[in-house]
Amino acid sequence: MPKPSQTKTSPKKTGMAAVAHYDIAAASLAGHEYVIELTVPRPAAVQRVSLPVWIPGSYLVREFSRHLHGLAARQGRSACTVRQIDKCTWDIVCEPNRPLVLRYQVYAFDNSVRTAWLDSQRGFFNPTSLCLRVHGQEDSPHTLTVKKPDDTPDWELATALTPRRAGPDGFGRYTAANYDELADSPVEMGTFWSGSFTAGGVPHRFVVAGAPATFDSARLLRDAQKICETAIRFWHGANKAPHKHYLFMLNAVDDGYGGLEHRASTALICTRRDLPRQGEARTNEGYTTLLGLISHEYFHTWNVKRLRPKEFARYDYTRENYTRLLWFFEGFTSYYDDLLLRRAGLIDDAAYFKLLTKTVNQVQQAPGRYAQSVAEASFDAWIKYYRPDENTANSTISYYTKGALVALCFDLTLRGEGRTTLDDVMRAVWERCQGGPMAESDFTFVLNKLGGRRFDREMAEWVHGTNELPLKKLLQAQGVKLLDEPSQLAQALGLRVSENSGSVVIKVVLAGGAAATAGLAAGDEWLGVELPATRGVPASGWRLSRLDDLTLYAGEARQVTALVARDKRLLRLPLGIPSGATTWRLLPSQENAAPSQAGLPPSGGGSGSARPRGLSTSAAGDSPASTRTWPGR
Known part of the structure; x- marks a missing residue:
């Protein structure tokens, strides 16, 4: 998506004024607080408003209204009665068809893709966290104005909303066709890096906040472009994509991962270590994970946002x-x-x-x-x-x-x-x-x-x-090829642990496993292990500082006694150590297949040169036939 200053498109004329307008100000960077003024030009006599309790794409009731406070209403200089109906709903008693102004604050200190964030370095919000819904008027046009915070001359703003009167830095007024479009359009603010590319004839913009100086932005753009082109080709072949522009918003942090899809944008979070680095040609595991996240959220443009x-x-x-x-x-x-x-x-x-x-x-x-x-x-x-x-x-x-x-x-x-x-x-x-x-x-x-x-x-x-x-x-x-390889010890025992400061704490006990049979439970601190006397070797006991110590001390023993602390009580639990537990490893067979595509489902525009053994293919958008060549060829 081009920057707002480069966008010449005006919102379509609908013949009716916007039903709701939101003025959003970053009132306190240090206090992490937005102030919102909502103007309803033609309210009902008892106008109901509410804040969403969840955000589409993240299936949990998150109670966004718990961060809203100070709701007040007025018409001109006259205050209006505000009656709270439930946890997220209010009725405003007012004069109908006379402009109604609501003012309230929202605390924003959740550095995720789901809610809202504000500090001296960055601002971000989903309208589901800030923008009250005007009941009965959701299908009419909505507008939103975001004001640049004081003392942040270098800040810019990015959003997939249609600019109406936005400056070169992106701050200003935007329009949405209805409340659903507004709710589906997050906003990023700060001193982020920005770049753009075109895929399938669609302009795409990528902004990254929090990137270190080693960030290889050119590589990220090239790789994101390949992902988008491949996805568009998958769904439409040479035809046009259903979206006119698209915006990626990536927040790079010390520790974090996730993404949330939107109709014309996505909000992503990753660790800075996962970003591609200048001068580094290899694709490490972290960067592969980031590319998979980008691919996943972009595929949602079709599969859940439209279909x-x-x-x-x-x-x-x-x-x-x-x-x-x-x-x-x-x-x-x-x-x-x-x-x-x-x-x-x-x-x-x-x-x-x-x-x-x-x-x-x-x-x-x-x-x-x-x-x-x-x-x-x-x-x-x-x-x-x-x-x-x-x-x-x-x-x-x-x-x-x-x-x-x-x-x-x-x-x-x-x-x-x-x-x-x-x-x-x-x-x-x-x-x-x-x-x-x-x-x-x-x-x-x-x-x-x-x-x-x-x-x-x-x-x-x-x-x-x-x-x-x-x-x-x-x-x-x-x-x-399916290879059976030895399981890691935790999986063989049927448990998951945390290891901190020389302490082994059980977090999960898997049903049917050796740990469950022994009676181990989540929350137990595994202190040590006792071994019976064998072949002239006397019985012994050992302190565990990490789970792998078990194999060090138990050796070939298949039966031991686990010493655990549970609610400050010491327990001795007989534990059988299973042998022969395995996990799978998949490998492509080279028989009758080119190395570049062995065993893979055929691509919709991939780089392989031959069809894998036993796989039937068809051209994108065509009816199946055994004589088809690879999709996208």
Whole structure:
């Protein structure tokens, strides 16, 4: 997206004035406080306003109104009565059709992508945290003016909103077609780096706050451009993308990771160490993770922001919005984010299979996959995924990771049967739903039609059931090697620990594992281990300062006594040490496949030179046929 000063587009004339206008001022950088004035030109006699309790894309009720205070209302010089109805809703008693002005403050000190932040270095906010919703008038145009803070002459502003009267630094007035568009358009302020590129004929802008001097901005732009071009080509081939501009907002911090998708922008956070560095050509693991995050959030431009659950056709900002389809919208996006990095040529086969191996093992090592289906996990996101505890791994499964493997299973099944691919199914679902609300029946209809048969059993077992996915069979059929490698000690024991200052504290005990059988519990401090006498060696006891000390002292012993402290009480628990526990490692087979694409689902514009053994392909936007060449060729 070009800078506001370069943007000549004016908002479309609708024949009606904006229903609500927000003046936003960074009133106190040190106090982390915004002051908002909301003007409602034509209020009702009792005008209701409310602040959202959640932000779309992050499925947790976060109670943004807890940071709002000092709400007052007036018409001219006359104060109006403000009555609070519930935790986030107020009624204003006023004279109808006479301009109403509300003034209030919002505390902003959450350095995440979900809410709002303000200090002497940077400002950021999602309108869901600052902008009250005017009930009954949500579908009319809204405008927003952001004032530059005093004593910050170098600050700039970036947002995907349409500029109406904005200066070269970006501060000024913006317009939104309705409250939904306003709520979906975060704002970044500060002394950020800014760059731009074009992908698929669409202008894109990238801003980065907090980057060190070693930041290789040119490389980030080149790689982001490849990701965007690959994603646009995936969905539309040579046709136009549905968005007219796009803005990436990246906040680089000492420790942090995450992203939140929006219709024409995304807010990202990463560690500074993950940024590409000048003079460093290699792609380290941290930068690969950042590229995967960029790919994931950009893929959401289609898959959840436009093509979306029918339950999200209109957001209800006052409560949870339930859907059983996050396995599709988050899980399938998680499948394609890394795959599109490979197709864009940003990672090689080895890196791709390393990422896929990690996803497989995350699911295989979670007992919760037997307790909950991905459809159920989608529905329970509001109470489980975003509120993890010591039992989460046993009671639920991630719709991100297992959803990605469900996508993999569908893709490999479709390619193995030779009629179509998951790529074609995704594009056909987009066309069927016209890039709008979607039901599960839309996916199954397209799947059955293009696949040439009914997939009821796969849907029941993979999506709505808790059976194991047929990963091994499907991967091996595509020439992928599956190696069983020894598990790390924590996984072999079935637990997760923290190790700090010579102390081993148990954080999670996995159901069915050796630790659970022994009676170990989350919160236990594992102090030491006792070994029985064997072969003339006397019994002994040892202090543990880290988990790996267990193998040092136990040696070949398969039965020990764990010494733990629980609520200041010392316990002796018999612990069996399992042998032969393994994890998977995936490797592409070189048999009958070029090294650049061995075992991979074909690309939608990738860099491979040959078709992998057993994989059927089709051209983007064309009907499947066995004679098709690689997509994007």
